[in-house]
Amino acid sequence: MSYFKQRLKQSLENPEFMQEWEANEVEHQIARSIIKKRKQLGLTQMExxxxxxxxxxxxxxxxxxxxxxxxxxxxxxxxVLEMDLQTMMFPVTDLESETGLLP
Structure with a gap:
């Protein structure tokens, strides 16, 4: 487990943190999707x-x-990143794609 995931797991035990995390999860998911796709395309932030x-x-x-x-x-x-909004906000996880458990 990565350091980030360990810290997140610990932090989510705090009810105030958990509430704030849940309130901003969509924004963080969009950010993670943008980063992942940008890197897949080999683009820098500047590009x-x-x-x-x-x-x-x-x-x-x-x-x-x-x-x-x-x-x-x-x-x-x-x-620009050659993706759709639904994928940006709600990406298919590796487990979902492997098992066919798609919504």
């Missing part, structure tokens, strides 16, 4: 920023879930 006509610091804030995003911005990011 993604250029494609989105923005700055590297904005991409960094998006990837840290520190940027409020409009649906239009999400669509543009999805287009």
């Amino acid at each position: 993604l920023a250029r494609s989105l006509h923005t700055t590297q610091s904005v991409v960094s804030r998006i990837e840290n879930a520190d940027q409020n995003l409009t649906i239009g911005t999400l669509k543009e990011i999805a287009k």
Whole structure:
């Protein structure tokens, strides 16, 4: 188990942390999806920023879930990263794809 997952597991035992985590889970999932896809495509934050006509610091804030995003911005990011919004927000896990347990 990674250090992050260990710390998260410990932190989720705190009811206040758990409440905040659940309230922001979609934003964090979107950020994780963007990071994963950007890296799969071999893009740097700067290259993604250029494609989105923005700055590297904005991409960094998006990837840290520190940027409020409009649906239009999400669509543009999805287009550049060659993915759809549903996959960005609700990715299929490896276990789901291996077992066929898709929603």
